[in-house]
Amino acid sequence: MRHLKKNGIIVYLDVPPIDIVSRLKLMKIDRIVGQNSGTSMKDLLKFRRQYYKKWYDTRVLCEDGASPEEVADKVLNAVKRYQDVDSETFISTRHIWPKDCEQKVPTKFFSEAVIEGLAPDGGLFVPEKEFPKLNCGEWKSLVGATYIERAQILLEKCIHPADIPASRLGEMIETAYGENFACSKIAPVRHLSGNQFILELFHGPTGSFKDLSLQLMPHLFAHCIPPSCNYMILVATSGDTGSAVLNGFSRLSKNDKQRIAVATFFPEDGVSDFQKAQIIGSQNENGWAVGVKSDFDFCQTSIKRIFQDSDFTGFLTVEYGTVLSSANSINWGRLLPQVVYHASAYLDLVSQGFISFGSPVDVCIPTGNFGNILAAVYAKTMGIPIRKFICASNQNHVLTDFIKTGHYDLRERKLAQTFSPAIDILKSSNLERHLHLMANKDGQLMTRLFNQLEEQHHFQIEKILVEKVQQDFVADWCSEEECLAAIHSTYNTCGYILDPHTAVAKVVADRMQDKTCPVIISSTAHYSKFAPAIMQALKIKEISQTSSSQVYLLSSYNALPPPHEALLERTKQQEKMECQVCAADVNVLKSHVEKLVQNHFI
Numbered sequence: 001m002r003h004l005k006k007n008g009i010i011v012y013l014d015v016p017p018i019d020i021v022s023r024l025k026l027m028k029i030d031r032i033v034g035q036n037s038g039t040s041m042k043d044l045l046k047f048r049r050q051y052y053k054k055w056y057d058t059r060v061l062c063e064d065g066a067s068p069e070e071v072a073d074k075v076l077n078a079v080k081r082y083q084d085v086d087s088e089t090f091i092s093t094r095h096i097w098p099k100d101c102e103q104k105v106p107t108k109f110f111s112e113a114v115i116e117g118l119a120p121d122g123g124l125f126v127p128e129k130e131f132p133k134l135n136c137g138e139w140k141s142l143v144g145a146t147y148i149e150r151a152q153i154l155l156e157k158c159i160h161p162a163d164i165p166a167s168r169l170g171e172m173i174e175t176a177y178g179e180n181f182a183c184s185k186i187a188p189v190r191h192l193s194g195n196q197f198i199l200e201l202f203h204g205p206t207g208s209f210k211d212l213s214l215q216l217m218p219h220l221f222a223h224c225i226p227p228s229c230n231y232m233i234l235v236a237t238s239g240d241t242g243s244a245v246l247n248g249f250s251r252l253s254k255n256d257k258q259r260i261a262v263a264t265f266f267p268e269d270g271v272s273d274f275q276k277a278q279i280i281g282s283q284n285e286n287g288w289a290v291g292v293k294s295d296f297d298f299c300q301t302s303i304k305r306i307f308q309d310s311d312f313t314g315f316l317t318v319e320y321g322t323v324l325s326s327a328n329s330i331n332w333g334r335l336l337p338q339v340v341y342h343a344s345a346y347l348d349l350v351s352q353g354f355i356s357f358g359s360p361v362d363v364c365i366p367t368g369n370f371g372n373i374l375a376a377v378y379a380k381t382m383g384i385p386i387r388k389f390i391c392a393s394n395q396n397h398v399l400t401d402f403i404k405t406g407h408y409d410l411r412e413r414k415l416a417q418t419f420s421p422a423i424d425i426l427k428s429s430n431l432e433r434h435l436h437l438m439a440n441k442d443g444q445l446m447t448r449l450f451n452q453l454e455e456q457h458h459f460q461i462e463k464i465l466v467e468k469v470q471q472d473f474v475a476d477w478c479s480e481e482e483c484l485a486a487i488h489s490t491y492n493t494c495g496y497i498l499d500p501h502t503a504v505a506k507v508v509a510d511r512m513q514d515k516t517c518p519v520i521i522s523s524t525a526h527y528s529k530f531a532p533a534i535m536q537a538l539k540i541k542e543i544s545q546t547s548s549s550q551v552y553l554l555s556s557y558n559a560l561p562p563p564h565e566a567l568l569e570r571t572k573q574q575e576k577m578e579c580q581v582c583a584a585d586v587n588v589l590k591s592h593v594e595k596l597v598q599n600h601f602i
Helices: 002-007 017-026 041-055 068-083 110-116 136-141 147-158 166-176 217-224 240-250 254-259 273-281 296-308 310-320 337-351 371-381 398-405 431-438 443-456 463-472 480-494 500-512 527-537 547-555 565-572 586-601
Strands: 011-014 058-061 090-092 125-127 189-193 196-200 230-236 260-267 287-292 322-326 361-366 386-393 407-409 458-460 473-477 519-523 580-582
Touching: 011 068, 017 041, 041 166, 058 068, 058 147, 090 110, 110 217, 110 322, 125 431, 147 166, 147 337, 166 217, 189 337, 189 480, 196 337, 196 500, 217 240, 217 260, 230 240, 230 296, 230 586, 240 260, 240 273, 240 287, 254 260, 260 273, 260 296, 260 586, 273 287, 273 527, 273 547, 273 565, 287 296, 287 586, 296 310, 296 322, 296 586, 310 322, 310 586, 322 586, 337 361, 337 371, 337 519, 361 371, 361 500, 371 386, 371 431, 386 398, 386 500, 398 407, 398 463, 398 473, 431 443, 431 463, 443 458, 463 473, 473 500, 480 500, 480 527, 500 519, 500 527, 527 547, 527 565, 547 565, 580 586
Parallel strands: 011 058, 196 519, 230 260, 230 322, 260 287, 287 580, 361 386, 361 519, 386 473
Antiparallel strands: 090 125, 189 196, 407 458
8 A cells, every 4th residue: 555655546435335235245245255254344344444544545435326437437536636736725805806817816725724814915715616515425425424424524525635635634533523522423413392403512622612623723733834833823712712722722742732822812801700711721831811801803803903914923933933823713724624513413414314315404503703604604515405594693783784784884883791702793704705705706895895894894785795695694683681581491391401602593593493494503502601691591599609619500400411521620620720911902912922922932
């Protein structure tokens, strides 16, 4: 195999086990030479696959009943893709296409998009071409697959092997979704009631959906960066991202931790007590938390400004040999892994017999920054039959208003602090990627709209574009009272405790769902992280002062989902970790960044 790899391209024909067995029957062979007759084909294939995975350059999915001619065509396409290293490039959402067709378009490779995070013109990186599609047979072959197998096949389609070879990508995926997840299914789907289903995205080490991308993204990032440079990751968090980023980057190898560090900025008074303790407690040898005396939008805007300040970024590179990058969902390497769980949820409903493949579903997602719901849009473009995207907002319902009217208006709007802080956001970064897709990649329009948002705090899109958005999207919002009432009623009727973000989605799903179509509600965090709100909703009187005793009290309630062991462990850690706090001033944030760079890399 080593010799073959040196001298050619190895193509893995990934054939469904059922096809292999039926072929062997046609050949009148009842067992494989050298194997006992009692060895099952399933066990044999499982054993052998680890060796196949180690060597192949490109994979061809040979779906059930595919003809030799169809497989041959796929092999040719796979080899062409493997050899054409320039075939899958990325552009900025604000890229203006040259009028002269012969002019070269400035593009980036996947690895460059991951390293840089934000495009130099202030836009976000998106694939230049369309997302890859799987046909019906290929999707059906994934129905019985594990989450890791689904992730590997989907991400191989989206990441060119010249950026990350398939075997290396497989190792990263197995590391990311291994024992650090409390549930072997990684992102299981649970039937709630009627035709409502809950996609549980909180089984990772920090108890939120951010783990599903941030356990993988640091490995992608470490692979992509050049060996001679140091990198400082800057992150703005409205709650869950902070601890997920710190946890994910702390799992890198010792060598990678010496050249990659993380600084997380969070609103000092804008996250729950438990989230704050979790962010501060997640600090480690290559990651720090900084509280900011402002809200999330200030943190996010400041980080964008720091990236766009070429004098400052140039100074860090020259003076300290350090480059800045991001791990928010503005980074493509952070957003891409989220596509997997939306596709996987649909496949789980098929494998559990709730629907047949091809039947449509709706998805309802609590969203503030638009990343999670955008990942579902990309799952649809890959071939998952999602009918409607239901966007659920809390009192900060700028997205709901925009989807209903096409007017994104921040004037006269103050950020409200709610029971669902992760969606307490007014500037939705990833909306730009979706509008770019809807407007046929019109970078000039994106530049105009988002500059107008910065300068005049609002923009209006044309009627034709509004109608295009509304073809797939519906939206509504949920009050604080409705949020608590949904937690209370769901517990009483189903014995299931929703976290406040999931409760927002449940309220909106109940209102917007037309009952003819199953709806998958994304549960974005474990309820333990928001114990005071849960206790208020469940009318539990003995509200203790410490967050740890509140979490323990809730875990005794014998409810679904079960207690989150990693979060319970976190409450046992009594030592008080400190974090730095700074004023709401971009220059103060810059000085913090420089100090952290000095201390870690020099």
